[in-house]
Amino acid sequence: MRELGIVVSGATVSAIPVQIYRSAERYAVEEQLVGVIDRENPGEIVVGFLRRITKLEPVMKERVRTPYVDRPEMANYGIILPYTSAIVKPYMTIKDGEVREITHVVTPGSRVYVLDASLLGGAFRGSHYIHVGTHKHSGWPLPLDARYITHHVGVFGATGMGKSRLVRVLIDELTARSCRVVVFDHTGVDYAPYYRTVIKSTDIRIPPSILASVLARVAQLHWQTYGEYLEIAAMTHEGKWSRDGFAAHLKRTMKRLNAREATAEKAELFIRNFASEQFFEELNSRVMPPESVLSIDASPIVIDMSYDTDLSVKQAIVASVIETAWARVKRERKPASTVFVIDEAQNYAPSEWTISKDAIETTVREGRKWGLSVILASQRIAGDVDPSIRANLGTVFFSRLTAPADLREISAYMDLAEINEGVLAQLQPREFFVAGLMNPLRKPVLLRVREVA
Numbered sequence: 001m002r003e004l005g006i007v008v009s010g011a012t013v014s015a016i017p018v019q020i021y022r023s024a025e026r027y028a029v030e031e032q033l034v035g036v037i038d039r040e041n042p043g044e045i046v047v048g049f050l051r052r053i054t055k056l057e058p059v060m061k062e063r064v065r066t067p068y069v070d071r072p073e074m075a076n077y078g079i080i081l082p083y084t085s086a087i088v089k090p091y092m093t094i095k096d097g098e099v100r101e102i103t104h105v106v107t108p109g110s111r112v113y114v115l116d117a118s119l120l121g122g123a124f125r126g127s128h129y130i131h132v133g134t135h136k137h138s139g140w141p142l143p144l145d146a147r148y149i150t151h152h153v154g155v156f157g158a159t160g161m162g163k164s165r166l167v168r169v170l171i172d173e174l175t176a177r178s179c180r181v182v183v184f185d186h187t188g189v190d191y192a193p194y195y196r197t198v199i200k201s202t203d204i205r206i207p208p209s210i211l212a213s214v215l216a217r218v219a220q221l222h223w224q225t226y227g228e229y230l231e232i233a234a235m236t237h238e239g240k241w242s243r244d245g246f247a248a249h250l251k252r253t254m255k256r257l258n259a260r261e262a263t264a265e266k267a268e269l270f271i272r273n274f275a276s277e278q279f280f281e282e283l284n285s286r287v288m289p290p291e292s293v294l295s296i297d298a299s300p301i302v303i304d305m306s307y308d309t310d311l312s313v314k315q316a317i318v319a320s321v322i323e324t325a326w327a328r329v330k331r332e333r334k335p336a337s338t339v340f341v342i343d344e345a346q347n348y349a350p351s352e353w354t355i356s357k358d359a360i361e362t363t364v365r366e367g368r369k370w371g372l373s374v375i376l377a378s379q380r381i382a383g384d385v386d387p388s389i390r391a392n393l394g395t396v397f398f399s400r401l402t403a404p405a406d407l408r409e410i411s412a413y414m415d416l417a418e419i420n421e422g423v424l425a426q427l428q429p430r431e432f433f434v435a436g437l438m439n440p441l442r443k444p445v446l447l448r449v450r451e452v453a
């Protein structure tokens with residue numbers, strides 16, 4: 001192992017200050033995987049990552065005026081003594097090939113090494129580990145505990161950073177472990193072209209209760225007043241769907257239920273005016289029950305949503321499939337081991353109410369016991385994903401973020417071990433930190449996601 005530097009005064013259990021040897025400076029990069037061998041505990045390696053790399057000089061201090069500033073050529077005579085300091089954020093210790101928690105403080109004067117990732121290989125063995133990439137500098141294939149998929153996953157990063165690719169790698173790893181994965185492909189370009197089992201969203205039947213919500217949306221009818229009527233009309237509708245046919249059926253239904261004349265008139269008028277003919281036409285070809293989508297013996301199953309253009313219909317498809325999965329586990333009283341992938345999650349689980357949000361929220365809150373989980377991907381966290389949903393994401397992958405507030409948002413429920421916006425801003429596509437339950441180290445590790453076509 002290459003010796004990198006020496007521990008100086010001020011170490012704690014959570015941060016070890018280090019000075020870097022001049023000869024090793026080029027190895028002193030942010031997020032380098034390092035090992036510290038405590039001089040008073042030689043059998044043990046403290047494993048951590050290098051952060052806050054800082055270049056210093058004992059004379060040319062930031063807040064002290066020196067002659068160098070007015071005579072910069074003086075610096076050429078070799079009297080300056082630059083040095084590099086950093087901190088090691090310790091994540092775990094390894095002793096006799098076993099991983100342990102950090103319990104004691106490293107002694108100043110201990111040596112710091114660039115860690116050879118092969119030393120970690122033996123520490124995490126088991127069939128429950130999956131791999132989506134390797135640690136950026138050391139090439140260590142960070143094992144991720146697939147069992148924690150039941151605690152849900154979030155993938156966040158600016159456009160083009162590789163969220164959808166990363167999600168595909170996750171899908172491939174999970175299906176290889178006989179997990180059932182259902183992908184809602186918002187645009188039809190990120191997933192549908194790459195998998196064999198693809199269903200058109202326009203083939204899937206929307207149950208009456210959810211259809212009623214869509215009708216309220218497309219016809220701009222207030223749920224408080226019209227929700228119940230729409231539900232009953234959707235449930236009792238028979239035969240071929242058409243706009244005029246449904247408008248008349250809704251009005252008849254409302255009259256039968258003693259709705260006021262004006263209220264019934266308005267419902268009929270709004271359906272005729274705001275809902276499109278095409279919307280009703282398409283209902284006739286939505287014949288595949290969500291139940292049969294879930295019964296397909298393949299994984300992953302991709303639902304190509306590009307066939308639907310209306311967002312509330314897309315949301316209804318998500319709600320229909322997830323609610324059907326819930327109905328099934330409750331009926332059969334046995335867990336399902338199903339993962340729902342929702343990319344472009346800002347359309348489905350934002351802070352405001354949407355048709356699909358309740359189903360997603362229930363799944364992140366209570367899905368664990370029933371083996372129902374979600375993978376959400378989105379550019380932003382705050383705003384894009386409802387607070388009660390994002391707080392239930394057990395594992396988070398994050399890359400360069402568009403808004404600084406998003407990093408603070410993650411730090412509110414996860415230990416980020418002093419990762420800062422500066423480091424995130426430097427990330428390249430395919431580079432993601434992973435933090436949370438699937439990561440056996442819990443705290444963020446910088447991964448380079450494996451290449452996918």
Ligand SMILES: Nc1ncnc2c1ncn2[C@@H]1O[C@H](COP(=O)(O)OP(=O)(O)OP(=O)(O)O)[C@@H](O)[C@H]1O
Binds near residue numbers: 165
């Ligand atoms: N793991 C990877 N392997 C190969 N190429 C990748 C990988 N990750 C990202 N890329 C490259 O970056 C591009 C953007 O990736 P991707 O579509 O996954 O980004 P995204 O974060 O989902 O963006 P958006 O927010 O716009 O959906 C890809 O077209 C590809 O060229």
Ligand SMILES: [Mg+2]
Binds near residue numbers: 163164165190343
């Ligand atoms: Mg994407």
